[in-house]
Amino acid sequence: MTAAPPGVVQAPTDRVPLRWILAFSLAVTGMFVGWYGPLQILLAKQAELFAPTGKEGLLALVTGIGALFSLIANPLWGALSDRTVSRYGRRLPWIAGGTLVGAGGLLLLATATGVPMMIVGWVLVQTALNAPFAALSAAIPDQVPVSQRGVAGGYFGVAQTVGSAAGVGLAVTGGGISGGYLACAVFVVVSAVPYLLIRRDQVLPAALRPAWSRREFLAGFWISPARHPDFAWAWLTRFLINLGNALALLYLLFYxxxxxxxxxxxxxxxxxxxxxxxxxxxTVMVAGVWSDRVGNRRAFVTWSGVIMAVAGFLLAGWPTWIGVTIAALVLGVGFGAFTSVDFALMTQVLPAELNRGKDLGVINVANSLPQVLAPAIAAPIVAYAGGYPTLYVASSVIALAGAALVYRIKSVR
Structure with a gap:
């Protein structure tokens, strides 16, 4: 194979400039506006509009189908971006295309007149926005040195948080369901523009792109736990903590x-x-910077899972406005630390640097698969197994399991 230019298959060593970090953070913010405006407010309100007596089931159906497409789309777009030969780079074409199509899905949701259009629109949003998500996730190990990844994960977490809050804000203040979707769609498109204009991306030489083989391409999505145990444990840790978080947030409006x-x-x-x-x-920035300095990622992930579990127990046993507010504070502390440090940890257990997009896409299945499973787990618990208190206890127990298993990872402190 032809020798790779620096930074394409080798770990980067030069620190990224501030303008890249700011543009990157804004692009990530836009993605989460596109997801969380609908997830936290708009889809629930549409479900109540289309099925007043079966809103929980309809919301579970729509979010579950969308998440199913998401868990397939993310590693697929990541793998395709790894192979992309373009004068604009490997990742930028997927950021631009996915952003535009995702905004189109939000506009379709804004005009939905029934359940079928609601499902199609959300599937389109989930599928399309996973293209920029996969590409932007891969941009961190592509361009950020290991010593700066805790900070980069912190910025990623800040952008995720701001995007989630901004999405809810736009959904609530956008002037109804249609106005909320329109506001989110505009924000999604505008937020990606600065990152695209910077055009700081790795260009893959055609000589380095593997010859096409459908069999090898599909087989590449299986990463053997026996050959790469740290990758497998990291995946399971992220999956469990995200499942606990998904269970806690899914029915918040109804709770x-x-x-x-x-x-x-x-x-x-x-x-x-x-x-x-x-x-x-x-906490997302404090934990990211702190973990870079001490070099111990696992302890931060463990304590973040424990803190998130405390929030779930508060929701289960203290269903008052004060209790919920304190739980939100506690959950923010835990998930903030987890978001930045866990992302940095993941980039350090990737099996192959040339396949960063695909491998991070497989890791990101641990984000989207909980969205598929959470409705299937939560709906029967709320209906038949003790209601919301049981649901939040279950979310805490799952988060604690993820917190404990991170110590099975041996190659990262």
């Missing part, structure tokens, strides 16, 4: 309305998202 009995559930979600965001924004 506030039916269990806590707040007068304005939409406004309450917005307030809690803001509370959660403030604590998360603080």
């Amino acid at each position: 506030l309305k039916e269990e806590v009995k707040v007068a304005d559930p939409d406004g309450a979600v917005l307030i809690l998202t803001g509370v959660n965001a403030v604590t998360l924004l603080i």
Whole structure:
């Protein structure tokens, strides 16, 4: 094979400039606006509009189908971006295309007149926005040195948090369901522009692109736990903690309305998202910088899972506005630390540097698969197995399991 130019298959050593970090963070923010405006507010309101007596089941169906497409799309787009030969680079074409199509899916949701259009629109959003998500995730190991990845993961977490909060804000203040989707779509497109204009991306020489083989391409998505045990344990850790978090957040709007009995559930979600965001924004950067300095990623991941579990127990046993607010604060602390440090840890267990996009896509299945499973787990628990208290206890137990298993990873402290 032809020798690779520096930074294509080798770990980068030069620190990334501030303008790249800011543009990168804004692009990530836009993705999460496109996801969390619908997930936290708009899809739930549409489900209640189209099926008032079966809103929980419809919301579970729509989010579950969308997440199923998401878990396939992310590693697929990542693998294709690894192989992309373009004068603009490997990742930028997927960021541009996925952003535009994802915004189109949000516009389709804005005009949905029934359940079928709602499902198609959300599937389009989930499938398309995973292209920039896969490409931007791979940009960190592509361009950021290991010594700066905790900080980079912190910025990624900040962008995720700001995007989630901004998505909820746009959904609530956008002027109804259609206006909320339109506002999110515009933000998604505008936020990607600065990163695309910088055009800082690795260009893959045609000589380095592997010859096409469908069999080898598909087989590449299986990463053997026996050959790469640290990768497998890292995947399982992320999966469990994200599953616990997904269970805690899925029915938040309904929990506030039916269990806590707040007068304005939409406004309450917005307030809690803001509370959660403030604590998360603080801890995501502190934990990222701290883990870079001490070089111990696993301890941070463990304690973040424990703290998130505490939030779930609070929601289960203290269904009051004060209790929920404290739980939001605690959850922000835990998930903030987890977001930055776990991302840095993941980039250090990737099996092959030439396949960063694909391998991170496989890792990101641990983000999207919980969205598929959470509705299937949560709906019967709420309906038949003790309601919301049981649901939040289950989310805490799952998070604790993920926190414990991170110590099976041996190659990273």
